[in-house]
Amino acid sequence: MxxxxxxxxxxxxxxxxxxxxxxxxxxxxxxxxxxxxxxxxxxxxxxxxxxxxxxxxxxxxxxxxxxxxxxxxxxxxxxxxxxxxxxxxxxxxxxxxxxxxxxxxxxxxxxxxxxxxxxxxxxxxxxxxxxxxxxxxxxxxxxxxxxxxxxxPSGPHEPGNEGADLTVTKTVDALTPSYGWALEKAVLPPDRQGAGSDHVATFAYEVTVSAVAGADLWTMSGDITVTNPNTWDVVADVTDTTDLPGATCSVTGGTAATVPAEGSLTLDYGCTLAGPATGTNTATASWDAQAHRTPTGTASGSVVITEDMWSETAANETVTVRDDGGVLTSAVDLHFAGVPQILGVLTWEEGLVESFGYELTFPGKPGTCIEFTNTAWLEELPTVSDSAVVTVCRGRGLQVDKTAEATFDRTYLWEITKDVDVDSVTLDADGDAEFRYTVTATPAGHVDDGWSVTGVISVTNPNDFRPVGAVTVIDTTDVGGTCTVYDADGVPVGDRELEMPAATTWELPYECVFDGAPDLATPGVLTGTNTVTVTWVMSRGETGHDDGGHDDGHGDVVVAVDDGHEGGSGGQGGHEVEDGDGHEAERHSATAEADFVFTLDQVTDDVITVWDDRTDPDHPVVLGTTGTGEDGEPLAATFEYDLALAGTAGRCVGYTNVAWIEETGQEATASAEVCVDAAPVLPPPPPAIPTVRPVVPAPAPTAAPAAVVTVTRPARQLPTTGTETAGLGAVGLLLTLGGTALYAASRRRTA
Known part of the structure; x- marks a missing residue:
């Protein structure tokens, strides 16, 4: 035990x-x-x-x-x-x-x-x-x-954590006749404003509360309690309805109410109706069942209204006039919390009319217009209420960005030469003479040109409620040159002033060209900066107000412009000007920069082809092409070849040989000559001179032999010198042959 x-x-x-x-x-x-x-x-x-x-x-x-x-x-x-x-x-x-x-x-x-x-x-x-x-x-x-x-698990999204539904209970604290009240709320013009330099706009309101005599007004009020059994918060909308005839109910703070984990939330509600009746009053809480992991997404609690629950004592003789300070009703990412206030306390008396004037200030969101709803009501009679909506527009400067790419072209220069080993050859007979030719192509530096800077300029109008006028776009570099910006149709923008529609982005190509080499800050350092300047006029009268169903971009309030640009742009503020319509306006500007480095784009004649006609222009041949080194620079090239040239007997024949560079047309020539000796010509032999022998008669026989006598004809004598003709001819022949031999020997030594 x-x-x-x-x-x-x-x-x-x-x-x-x-x-x-x-x-x-x-x-x-x-x-x-x-x-x-x-x-x-x-x-x-x-x-x-x-x-x-x-x-x-x-x-x-x-x-x-x-x-x-x-x-x-x-x-x-x-x-x-x-x-x-x-x-x-x-x-x-x-x-x-x-x-x-x-x-x-x-x-x-x-x-x-x-x-x-x-x-x-x-x-x-x-x-x-x-x-x-x-x-x-x-x-x-x-x-x-x-x-x-x-x-x-501590939240609805933890694995294995299933939640339970909320529960709703309610009370009916008072069912009474009520003094009659009416409330009207108005915003003094204008109800649409542009945010000023402090990025806010201030509106003036007036709430008028009046006592209503003989109003058949009855009220029902009480509490609604929503209980959350889960270990996480649940956000729910709480409403109140009744089947009593002519009734209107409201729940104070019932929209997106947070019911704490393992706790409860109590809200006030109130209903107005034309007279006492019987029926049911029901409070309902609704939430996202999937998000909160609950079986269902709704829970209700009801109270039955019977005749004995109604009181005969009139209520709400004294009421409190409240204002919620404004609620942001546009779906934008902007933090705003209005400050509720009590405008005053009134006691019913016949003919009472009381007005409350006050101002509320609301922020703007750059580049758009947003709405704020402001509600005034009677604390004791929540259904006696009225609201007014105002709009705040906050202009934003144009956003500018850009790209830049810089290039240049290079053309290589060349020299070409051609040589032959001998310029003349003499042959002793018909045949060919051999010649050796040498062709050399040598780099001779380069020329850089075609310097340019190109890119795209992006201009964005972030304002979704209004266009921007008188837009100019100017592009420059810090190394000289002339820059041209083109519109979407390829037409130069020049000094034109353009109008840019709301919520639009322009992509404008541009090109900067140079007359010669750029003016580099440091010789040999191929860098620079490209800058675009965009200016525009934003009229103080432009708010994007809807005028007669057509948004023409013109209203009647001031729009201050934020010059805190993003996306690579920087604002330079503005100065007052007057636009074409006579509105007071400000000209604003924004710039964007992009650094660049000139890079080699097109290269010409870094490699060339050398041709040669080999003395036959109709049938040229390619000697070869040049190459480049590891650094990409061109290399010199030498081409050699042998050529046999024919000679003609007894003549000297000249040959001109041409080599050239295909890409540049440059030429080089070399000349050679072939000579061939003529065959020797012998003079005809002189005519034979007959020898006349005299006839000698036979001697008479004698006793002793007779003597024989030979008679020789004297040689022919030259007329003047008396030299013999035959001897002269022989000498002449010998001289001719000897001279020819000497000349031939001389030509061989020369060759």
Whole structure:
């Protein structure tokens, strides 16, 4: 038997491992909540681990529930108690299984396999049945998973976390006739303004409240309480409706109301109707079931209205006039919280009319127009209200950005030469002479031209409510040159002033060209900066006001322009000018810069082709092409070839040989001559001169031999010199042959 001190609470859970899911209505009465009398207990029967310090009798505390130790062997089932107190039963009596309470209750839960606890006779609880021990398997809302003890997920999107629906209850505090009141709210013109230099606009309002005599006005009011059992907040819309005829209801703060986790939210509501009636008044909370992981997305609570609930005493003789300070009603990312205020307190009297004038200031959002709704109402009669809507437009300067790419072209120069090993050859007979030709192509520097800077200029009008006029676009570089900007049709913009529609972006190509080389800040350093300057006029009268159904961009209020440009642009402020319509205006400007480095684009004649006609212009041949080095620079090239040229006997023939560069047309020539000696011509032999021998008559026989006499004809003599003709001819022939031999020998040595 386990003995507990006074103030302890024990719940007997014999044979119960899973609590019922649907407890009976009398579950609270059936819970075995027992308080032992404040009596002395022998130490021998109190387990050391659970023996408490003696305390004064008090109401039981759920935190003091002690689970029995399974290993403790209970002594004799007898409890020693004071004579004046009830005694414990003589034998252990297990308690009946206890149904689970309607909701989780804090307390210490004995393990499911623990032995049943034995209790003393129940004693009255002066504090009432407020403390109930949790059954096995139940857990505190923040203690963790009932089965594992693990911490429960803290939000609706955690895996395994399923939520419960909200609950709604309501009250009806008053059903009374009411004094009649009327309220009207107006904004003094203009109701559309442009934000000033401080980026805000101020509007003047007037609220008029009047007492209405003989108004058949009845009211119903009370509270709506929405309870959230989940461990996360739930955002809900709370509304109130009734089937009473002619009724109109409203809930104060019922839109997007946050119901705190494991808490509740109470809101006031009020209804007006033409007279007392019977029916039902229902409050409804609606939320996103999927986002909050709940079974459904709605919950309601109702009150039945009966005749005896109506009062005959008129209410709302005195009312409080309130204003909400304005609510941002445009769907934009802008933080704004209006400051509610009390305009005044009025007491009903016949013919009363009271006006309240005040101002409210609202911010603008750059580049657009946004709306604010301001509502005034009677605190006691929330349905007696009126609203006014104003618009704030805040202009924004043009946004400018740009790109820049700089290039130049290079043309290489060349020289070409041609040589032949000998310029003349003489042959002693018909044949060909061999010549060796050499052609050389040599780089001779380069010329850089075609310097240019190109890119795209982006100009954006971020204002979705108005165009921007008198836009100019000027582009320059810091290295000279002339820059031209083109519109979308390829027409130069020049000094034209353009109008840019609302919410538009222009992509304007441009080109800067140079007359010669750019004016580089540092010679050889091919860098520079390109700058575009965009100016525009924003009329002070332009707000994008809708005039007669056509948005012509002209209104009647001031629009200040933000010059805090983004996207690579920088504003330079503005100065006052006058536009073409006579409106006071300001000219603003914005610039954008882009650095660039000139890079080599087109290269010409870094490689060339060399041709040669080889003395036959109709059939030229390619000698070869040049190459480039590792640095990309061209290399010189030499071409050699042998050519046999024919000669003609007895003549000298000249040959001109041409080589040229195909890409540049440059030429080089070399000339050679071939001579061939003529065959020697011998003179005809002189005519033969007959020898006349005289006929000598035979001598007469004599006694002695007669003598023979030979007569020789004298040689022919030259007429003047007397030289013999035959000898002269021979000498002449010898001289001719000798001279020819000497000439031939001389030509061979020359060759």
């Amino acid at each position: 386990t003995v507990l001190s006074a103030g302890a609470v024990v719940v007997a859970l014999t044979g119960m491992s899973t609590p019922p899911t649907e407890p009976p209505e009398s579950a609270a009465a059936d819970v075995a909540e027992v308080v032992a009398p404040a009596a002395e207990v022998p130490e021998s029967v109190v387990p050391e681990s659970v023996a408490p310090e003696p305390t004064e009798p008090s109401a039981p505390d759920p935190a003091e529930v002690v689970a029995p130790e399974p290993e403790v062997v209970a002594p004799e089932p007898e409890v020693v108690a004071p004579a004046s107190e009830p005694t414990a039963p003589a034998a252990p009596v297990p308690a009946e299984p206890v149904a689970a309470p309607a909701g989780p209750v804090a307390g210490t839960v004995p393990p499911a396999d623990a032995e049943p606890a034995l209790t003393a006779e129940p004693a009255p609880d002066p504090a009432g049945p407020a403390s109930v021990a949790a059954p096995v398997g139940a857990a505190d809302a923040t203690s963790g998973d009932p089965a594992t003890g693990a911490a429960r």
